[in-house]
Amino acid sequence: MPEHSGPAFHGVAASPVGAWLRHRSRPALATHLAPAVRCRYRRFVQSRQPNFLEVSDAQAQAANRSDWDREADDYQAEHGEFLRDTGFIWSPEGLDEADASFLGDVAGSRVLEVGSGAGQCSRWLLAQGAEVVAFDLSWRQLQHSRRLDLKTSVAVPAVCATATALPFAGESFDVACSAFGALPFLIDIDKALFEVASVLRPGGQFVFSVVHPLRRVFPDDPTEAGLTVTRSYFDRTPYVETDDEGNLTYVEPHHTLSDWISAIQAAGLTLERLVEPDWPHGHDRVWGGWGPVRGQLVPGTAIFVTHVAG
Numbered sequence: 001m002p003e004h005s006g007p008a009f010h011g012v013a014a015s016p017v018g019a020w021l022r023h024r025s026r027p028a029l030a031t032h033l034a035p036a037v038r039c040r041y042r043r044f045v046q047s048r049q050p051n052f053l054e055v056s057d058a059q060a061q062a063a064n065r066s067d068w069d070r071e072a073d074d075y076q077a078e079h080g081e082f083l084r085d086t087g088f089i090w091s092p093e094g095l096d097e098a099d100a101s102f103l104g105d106v107a108g109s110r111v112l113e114v115g116s117g118a119g120q121c122s123r124w125l126l127a128q129g130a131e132v133v134a135f136d137l138s139w140r141q142l143q144h145s146r147r148l149d150l151k152t153s154v155a156v157p158a159v160c161a162t163a164t165a166l167p168f169a170g171e172s173f174d175v176a177c178s179a180f181g182a183l184p185f186l187i188d189i190d191k192a193l194f195e196v197a198s199v200l201r202p203g204g205q206f207v208f209s210v211v212h213p214l215r216r217v218f219p220d221d222p223t224e225a226g227l228t229v230t231r232s233y234f235d236r237t238p239y240v241e242t243d244d245e246g247n248l249t250y251v252e253p254h255h256t257l258s259d260w261i262s263a264i265q266a267a268g269l270t271l272e273r274l275v276e277p278d279w280p281h282g283h284d285r286v287w288g289g290w291g292p293v294r295g296q297l298v299p300g301t302a303i304f305v306t307h308v309a310g
């Protein structure tokens with residue numbers, strides 16, 4: 001088990017993740033761009049250098065796993081109250097599955113949560129009577145999941161795995177869901193969507209939320225200053241961060257709307273609805289680049305409601 005700072009939590013079920021984790025990358029960066037280029041879902045770490053650079057999916061996953069392990073404590077401290085220990089929040093707009101009901105009645109259904117973090121969504125699904133299995137790439141996030149199991153006395157069965165190589169039998173779930181889990185951090189979304197579709201039974205549903213593709217054209221600034229387009233929507237070069245030695249520490253890829261729809265179709269999924277949640281009136285919580293200023297003008301989240309033909 002990898003070393004972590006901070007308190008240890010015990011009892012997390014886990015399976016080994018791929019050997020790619022051992023291959024650290026050292027991309028040669030010609031220039032370091034100004035902070036205005038930051039384009040990050042999570043809080044920016046000041047010591048990191050932001051840039052845009054082509055990297056492989058394996059490099060992105062290795063960097064992001066370490067990043068989530070490193071940042072999980074701060075992430076849960078910052079967003080845990082908003083997410084609620086037993087709550088299913090789809091996005092920074094605060095859209096709640098209890099109101100949206102994208103998944104319908106899940107009582108008695110076998111549900112897989114993709115990139116489950118501290119398992120808040122899974123815990124809510126358990127409370128609705130679903131049979132749930134959750135997985136996440138980050139050990140530290142899974143340790144927080146275990147912490148919330150103990151705090152709430154509602155235990156989420158969670159394993160350590162990556163969305164591009166699922167350790168589950170084919171057609172073993174009725175429903176899969178993901179609230180910003182795994183998919184916004186993957187370059188190979190085709191592989192991940194194919195993997196999720198494979199473990200769903202015919203007719204099974206997959207609903208997932210991601211960073212809205214339009215978000216990429218704006219800098220990471222929730223104020224008026226962040227309303228000027230600074231990147232081409234069509235430039236898929238991933239946003240990356242590196243440490244002082246040039247090691248890749250974080251990657252956030254960009255996929256356009258048509259990239260997502262093509263990947264959904266290629267995986268054998270049918271798109272039922274694309275939801276772009278409104279920024280609710282009076283909701284003033286800022287989450288990275290998300291906030292009421294930009295939220296009232298352009299969408300920050302895309303939610304894809306899909307199912308396997310059958």
Ligand SMILES: C[S@@+](CC[C@H](N)C(=O)[O-])C[C@H]1O[C@@H](n2cnc3c(N)ncnc32)[C@H](O)[C@@H]1O
Nearest residue numbers: 068115116117137138141162163179180181182
């Ligand atoms: C924004 S959190 C989503 C969890 C929860 N819904 C929330 O809002 O906190 C993103 C999660 O995706 C996980 N993740 C990133 N890449 C992944 C991958 N390739 N496979 C599985 N999980 C991954 C991260 O470790 C993190 O816990």
